[in-house]
Amino acid sequence: MFPVSVLAIKDLLGSETLAGLSTGASTVGSAASAAALAAFMQRRGRTPGLSLGFVVAAAGGALAILAIEAESLAIFLPAMVIIGIGSGTANLSRYAAADLAPPERRSRDISTVIFASTFGAVFFPLLIGVAGDVAESLGLDENSGGFAMSIALFFLAGAAVWFFMRPDPLVVAGGVDPNATRDESTPFRRAVAIAWAHPLARLAFVTLVISQAVMVMVMAMTPLHMEEHGHDKGAIGAVISAHTAGMFAFAPIAGWLSDRVGRIPTIVLAGVTLIVATAFTSLAGEAPRALMFPGLYLLGLGWSFGIVAGSALLTESVGEDERVAVQGAADLATNVASGAGALTSGIVLSMAGFHMLSLLGMAAAGTIVLQSWFQHRLSTLRQGV
Secondary structure, eight states: OHHHHHHHHHHHHTOSTTTHHHHHHHHHHHHHHHHHHHHHHHHHOHHHHHHHHHHHHHHHHHHHHHHHHHTOHHHHHHHHHHHHHHHHHHHHHHHHHHSSOOGGGHHHHHHHHHHHTHHHHHHHHHTHHHHHHHHHHTTSOTTHHHHHHHHHHHHHHHHHHHHHSOSOHHHHTTOOOTTOOGGGSOOHHHHHHHHHTSHHHHHHHHHHHHHHHHHHHHHHHHHHHHHHTTOOHHHHHHHHHHHHIIIIITHHHHHHHHHHTOHHHHHHHHHHHHHHHHHHHHTOTTOOHHHHHHHHHHHHHHHHHHHHHHHHHHHHTSOGGGHHHHHHHHHHHHHHHHHHHHHHHHHHHHHHOHHHHHHHHHHHHHHHHHHHHHHHHHHHHHHHO
């Protein structure tokens, strides 16, 4: 949805300066839904929680089409918030694989869920042009076609979870308390405090936040940067497809590395890959495909390493009765950070250029490597004592 939403809001505003509003609005929905859905799943389970999130997001897609056709920014932004619930739901779905996974293959099970996202994530951008043509042939705005596809995909995802994810993995794992009330759910601040009290959970928390924020910040402005330098929607879609292939298609490799080599070395690899990716994009001043393709691909690959290893490390670094709340808090913080990045990325792009946006991402990715190094040194010193 990123390329379509960014282009749609640019048309609504007539300017690219605040184009990050669309991504920001969707991440607000992702952030708000992360903690709420986590609390709901603590009471009802993964299956009803994930199904509900996807169906609500489909309604947001319908509202977005209405907004585009009415040329209404006031309707479009709330629609993107609702669509963001679908993104938050998809993010939480990876933890369903971790509920019953043994430690020695937890990362690979998480990566399997992420890999399954490849089909929609890669093929959706490639179909943007076709969907736009179909929409125009029906008398609709070109950007409405992408949102129409999202409605169908969200409904399919919700139905698949409802009918096929049984028995509920969180129920089997003993993580559901049907007698708990909404007020008894772990609040966000308490969940963050739990994560911060465990050094490895803290590293995982930071890795998840920065991996997502860097990826969103650079990727969200890629369609505008390429369009500004004369690339058509087909070329933009191809680059975004390469990016999403890096995110999802090679997730099993990230899972294998995390299980075999270790969580922290894989997190270091995530930071290094993101640094290399943003080095490519920082040099892509005229948006040449020779730099945009590898840059966006590596941006997705670095995200995959960070999300897979970070999710596994977070899950196993806190107690079983605290996991769902901490997972929800991590996703909420992740979406808040990426939303802030998305909101400011359009301003940075218009004022300083795509290269400066990339350099900011590079600096953020460097903190993952530094914190991993400090954590490794601390562990070594403790073992020496």
